[in-house]
Amino acid sequence: MCTVYYGPVISPQSLTDYLALPQCLICVSPQGNIEWLVEDVESTKLNDVLSQHDYAPSDITLIRLDDGEFLMPGLVDTHTHACQVPNLGVGGELELLQWLDNYTFPTEARFKDVEYAKRTYPHVVRRIVNSGTTTCCYYGSLHLEATKVLASLVHTAGQRAFVGKCNMNRNCPSNYIEPSVKESVDTTLALINYIEELPKAADGETLLHPILTPRFAISCTEELLTRLGEVAQSNPELAIQTHISENKSEVELVKSLFKTNSYAETYDKFHLLRNNTVLAHGVQLTEDEMVLIAKRGSGVAHCPTSNFYLSSGMARVGMLLDHGVKVGLGTDLAGGYSPSILAEIQHASIASKMLAIQAVDNKKCKCNGGHSESSSSGEEDGHSRGRHGHKQPGRFTNQNLSIATLLYLATLGGAEVCCLQDRIGSFEQGKAFDALLVSVREGDTGNPAVWGYNPDRDLTHGVTAQSADNNLIEWLERFLFCGDDRNIKKVIVQGRTIGGRDYHPLR
Numbered sequence: 001m002c003t004v005y006y007g008p009v010i011s012p013q014s015l016t017d018y019l020a021l022p023q024c025l026i027c028v029s030p031q032g033n034i035e036w037l038v039e040d041v042e043s044t045k046l047n048d049v050l051s052q053h054d055y056a057p058s059d060i061t062l063i064r065l066d067d068g069e070f071l072m073p074g075l076v077d078t079h080t081h082a083c084q085v086p087n088l089g090v091g092g093e094l095e096l097l098q099w100l101d102n103y104t105f106p107t108e109a110r111f112k113d114v115e116y117a118k119r120t121y122p123h124v125v126r127r128i129v130n131s132g133t134t135t136c137c138y139y140g141s142l143h144l145e146a147t148k149v150l151a152s153l154v155h156t157a158g159q160r161a162f163v164g165k166c167n168m169n170r171n172c173p174s175n176y177i178e179p180s181v182k183e184s185v186d187t188t189l190a191l192i193n194y195i196e197e198l199p200k201a202a203d204g205e206t207l208l209h210p211i212l213t214p215r216f217a218i219s220c221t222e223e224l225l226t227r228l229g230e231v232a233q234s235n236p237e238l239a240i241q242t243h244i245s246e247n248k249s250e251v252e253l254v255k256s257l258f259k260t261n262s263y264a265e266t267y268d269k270f271h272l273l274r275n276n277t278v279l280a281h282g283v284q285l286t287e288d289e290m291v292l293i294a295k296r297g298s299g300v301a302h303c304p305t306s307n308f309y310l311s312s313g314m315a316r317v318g319m320l321l322d323h324g325v326k327v328g329l330g331t332d333l334a335g336g337y338s339p340s341i342l343a344e345i346q347h348a349s350i351a352s353k354m355l356a357i358q359a360v361d362n363k364k365c366k367c368n369g370g371h372s373e374s375s376s377s378g379e380e381d382g383h384s385r386g387r388h389g390h391k392q393p394g395r396f397t398n399q400n401l402s403i404a405t406l407l408y409l410a411t412l413g414g415a416e417v418c419c420l421q422d423r424i425g426s427f428e429q430g431k432a433f434d435a436l437l438v439s440v441r442e443g444d445t446g447n448p449a450v451w452g453y454n455p456d457r458d459l460t461h462g463v464t465a466q467s468a469d470n471n472l473i474e475w476l477e478r479f480l481f482c483g484d485d486r487n488i489k490k491v492i493v494q495g496r497t498i499g500g501r502d503y504h505p506l507r
């Protein structure tokens with residue numbers, strides 16, 4: 001039986017535009033795909049529309065959204081570390097390389113104990129799902145068995161995901177390092193095989209995918225990257241995730257270890273930059289690297305919470321977009337301290353505003369003469385020069401990210417980074433129904449912030465057609481900036497509810 005949702009719907013369209021449809025009808029097939037969508041349906045016309053699609057009301061399950069509720073595409077987390085969740089919110093006084101040695105490697109080393117993984121990972125996956133993440137790119141630890149536990153849990157939960165086991169055979173502590181290239185590659189292949197052999201839904205599509213996960217260039221020898229590049233080349237569909245250019249000391253170390261001119265060039269040398277590569281961070285990327293990444297079609301996981309927390313800097317998202325690089329958002333737990341992509345939306349917005357403010361300040365300095373050019377995080381910003389010698393920004397460079405752009409990065413942009421844009425990220429006929437049912441009603445959610453403490457706004461008395469689309473735009477904005485998991489009533493993947501406040505599987 002099909003499920004038909006009726007009510008307000010938000011759906012991204014492009015980096016600069018999204019649909020806010022107050023009275024939308026979405027029909028979801030038993031397989032969880034969007035059969036059809038009708039944008040403007042008055043309540044009185046509901047049965048007419050159903051019968052136009054050859055349905056009698058008894059043929060379908062109708063879910064009418066309550067006042068103050070809306071549907072939006074599920075959030076995509078393009079980069080997180082399941083094995084660092086036990087360390088959330090600790091260690092933020094350090095920068096990347098010291099933080100890895102002092103906090104992160106010891107935390108991940110505990111997953112050698114499979115029983116620890118079995119106790120820990122269920123909470124990790126549940127928390128991430130209930131945060132509204134319908135698709136997630138997970139890093140596991142370097143351990144095969146613990147990462148199989150993670151993969152099985154994600155599979156059972158029904159989340160759309162990529163799960164990878166870290167490859168790391170140098171510059172790591174002796175109790176948390178792979179003993180040989182062979183062991184690293186063999187266990188990687190074993191995990192890929194394990195994930196591919198997990199049971200498939202009879203009529204559904206595969207939600208869980210393996211992903212090649214060289215931790216970062218510093219923790220991999222040339223021989224290991226060569227072998228991983230070969231694995232990648234023999235399997236073009238296999239996704240790849242790694243870190244790139246997060247921190248200045250890291251970038252310098254990579255260039256000296258590999259004798260390359262840039263971090264991106266290093267991965268490219270080993271055939272690891274391609275259209276299904278997810279590159280976390282990119283804070284320090286130069287414009288030449290952006291050009292190369294765009295040429296290879298790789299995507300960047302922008303992780304602003306982590307970038308602020310570990311004092312890495314602010315990724316130039318606008319410039320990446322102007323170079324045609326695909327960009328999504330990532331929580332990067334536990335470099336980031338929130339499992340919610342909403343926190344990344346908020347921090348991405350702030351980071352873009354900081355960059356815009358700095359750009360204006362730098363420009364004023366130049367106009368007054370005498371100051372050297374600087375950019376927030378790189379040594380150059382490389383735009384073509386205008387008549388007065390000022391660099392000319394593109395459409396997004398140095399601009400505040402708009403609500404439309406933030407929404408896009410969190411949904412369809414993330415889907416592009418994962419090469420899943422034909423399946424998820426927006427509501428379109430034929431796509432999978434991966435969605436959130438959001439409520440902004442205070443009484444419903446226990447989150448007064450979203451309702452704005454305004455006694456004159458009483459949704460219980462209904463939304464008028466005239467005011468509805470304005471309200472909807474406002475609801476979205478409030479949810480993105482003041483919302484949290486209390487506002488997410490249902491987390492839906494491939495048509496199936498897998499989490500959210502209303503999800504009580506054991507009852």
Ligand SMILES: O=c1[nH]c(=O)c2nc[nH]c2[nH]1
Pocket residue numbers: 081096100104215216243246306332335
């Ligand atoms: O934010 C990060 N988290 C990590 O675990 C990591 N490893 C390498 N580089 C990293 N960056």
Ligand SMILES: [Zn+2]
Pocket residue numbers: 079080081243280332335
């Ligand atoms: Zn990371």
